[in-house]
Amino acid sequence: MKNILLTLTVLLAVMGAGAGLLPATPAQAADMASLPVVAPAISCDVLGHIDLAPAVGAAVHGQKAAVLQTPKGKFCKVTGQVAPAISFEVDLPMEHWTQRFLLGGCGGLCGMTRVGISNAGACAPALNGEFVMAGDDMGHTGSMMGLAQGEFGKDPQKRIDFAYRANHVTTLAAKALTAAFYGQAPKYSYFVGCSDGGREALMEAQRFPDDFDGISAGAPAALFTVQNSFYHAWNVRGNQRADGTSILLQGRMGVLHDAVIRHCDTLSGVKDGILEDPRTCHFDPAWVRCPAGQSDTSHCLTAEETQAAVRLYTGATDASGHPYIIGGPLPGSELQWALPATAHGESMSNGIAASAIAYVIPVQVDEKAADLTRFRFNDASFAYMSELAPLYNAENTDLHAFHKRGGRLILWHGLADQSISPLNTIAYYQGVQREMGAEQTDQFMRFYLLPGVGHCGNGEGFPQVDFLSPLMGWTETDTVPAVIRTERTAQGREPMGPPPGSHDRRPADGQIHMAPMPSQPYAQPNATATASRPVYPYPYIARYTGAGDVNDARNYRPVKSSVSLPMTFTSHATPLIGPDNQKQYGVRDDRLVAESAK
DSSP states (O other), X not given: OHHHHHHHHHHHHHHHHHHXXXXXXXXXXXXXXXXXXXXXXXOHHHHTTOOXXXXXXXXXXXXXXXXXXXTTEEEEEEEEEETTTEEEEEEEESSOBOSEEEEEOOOTTOOOOOOOOSSOTTOHHHHTTOEEEEEEOTTOOSOSSSGGGGGGGGSHHHHHIIIIIHHHHHHHHXXXXXXXXXXXXXXXXXXXXXXXXXXXXXXXXXXXXXXXXEEEEESXXXXXXXXXXXXXXXXXXXTBOTTSOBSSOGGGHHHHHHHHHHHSOOSSSSOSSOOSOGGGOOOOGGGTBXXXXXXXXXXXXXXXXXXXXXXHHHOOBOTTSOBSSSOOOOTTOGGGOOOOSSTTOOOHHHHHHHHIIIIISSSSOOGGGGSGGGOOOSHHHHXXXXXXXXXXXXXXXXXXXXXXXXXXXXXXXXXXXXXXXXXXXXXXXXXXXXXXXXXXXXXXXXXXXETTBOTTSOBSSOOEEOOHHHHHHHHHHOOOXXXXXXXXXXXXXXXXXXXXXXXXXXXXXXXXXXXXXXXXXXXXXXXOEEEEEEXXXXXXXXXXXXXXXXXXXXXXXXXEOSSOSSOOOOSTTGGGSBSSOOEEEEEETTEEEEEEEO
16 A cells, blocks of 8 residues: 555656646755754864774775865765775764765776765755765776776776775765764765766666665766667767777767757747757657758768768667667767767777776786777677676666665766666666566665766756765655756756757867766765756656746646657666676785675
């Protein structure tokens, strides 16, 4: 009976949002638990001497504590290193802790220790610095991207730490410090991450279901072994001539994008250039290919460029055309494609693939593999790249333990994401439904797709969104998330250059990962919104009611997408999504060893 009532509540919430019964506004502070402020029970200095080894199960070196002065008050900043090399930072409020803990995920291949909260710019407790905040470097140091960053793969223990151990032991350390400092454990614990941080978020729910009460996983690189090899290597190789020069360049993406928008229905009822569900748009090369013999190609693509675009949309395949990946970038994402600016330039996809293929993904490090011309798109290569899927991938669809302990999970993805196809996340969500049943999945998991939004933000859509507030409301007061307000800001379009209609629009420097936010133990406030749009739980999309300002989220209603569900995926990668597909790893004789099933 309880399950039936919960399902009805969710359906009424979604329907009510469209009927005007539930405004398309963010979760309010009233949706969260009202928790009293707890003052420290000991001085900050003492935390530098707390023995964390029993809590984390390993030695902790270089532990220090110092008072951190911030605009949001004083924090006790504790730093240290869990053996062998997991650097962490925990910032504990000294003036207004409201009994919550949050760990922020790290993007790319990480390598830096920082604290911060993304997608929480309207969440009052996060803005006020009321959380114990933590972050870690995933067990190694270096820049998030670049060939050298992957060299940690030479150390098998660092592979394990990056794959799943670092965030877990950091969580144990943070909770031990919290209990010592305030004399009590956190009432609620949260994890927020996007990109690899999204993979880390899912990994926590799958491997360590007791770590967090609420988890937000954005654009997760969950299919890590395929994503960082076949997907990104194809983005490079599929766009190259035999001599290694690139075909499609940044400056040509406006031509392709405008052609797609002209031919595809936005489905929102508004001609705003944003595809509400790009899965209904099927690219036709004739839309953009220059007529034979035409010399002016400023408003069309050459035959060579058109074929390159088709290859990128399709994604990595074998010689017979059978796909190795779940899916390529969707129509409408073209302005986000990370392409080189010149024929001899490199995109970020090159660095991601080269580093991962040479150092991180395969069992044996092969530095020569950084030359992507050596990479083969065949079954033998796929099997080789998949050997450590039970280590790195966060594709375990069995979330019964997380659900049983009362966990809540918000999963989200931008539909204009070129770096990680949203089809990957749809496939994972369907896998969870298949494993646990749709009704049970609805009890603890919500999935949102953001039209026109790129990788973890940016894009021509409405990328400003607060996922932490609805997650907290769901976790703390059982306020089930339904409609979520997303916004566009004035600065949101700046990285994309000139407005629609100008064919030289292009992403800045071909980047596909956002720069890390400043390290600080509180959220950055949202910028002033110039327009808003509701986003509904999958598979519903937003449609204009026909009355009122089209830039106001309140004037939209939910309609079910016309895409047939569940979607069918038949790639080589599809079998990597399922239950009980992870293993625990150890190191013996300086080699990775699978010790047991997770």
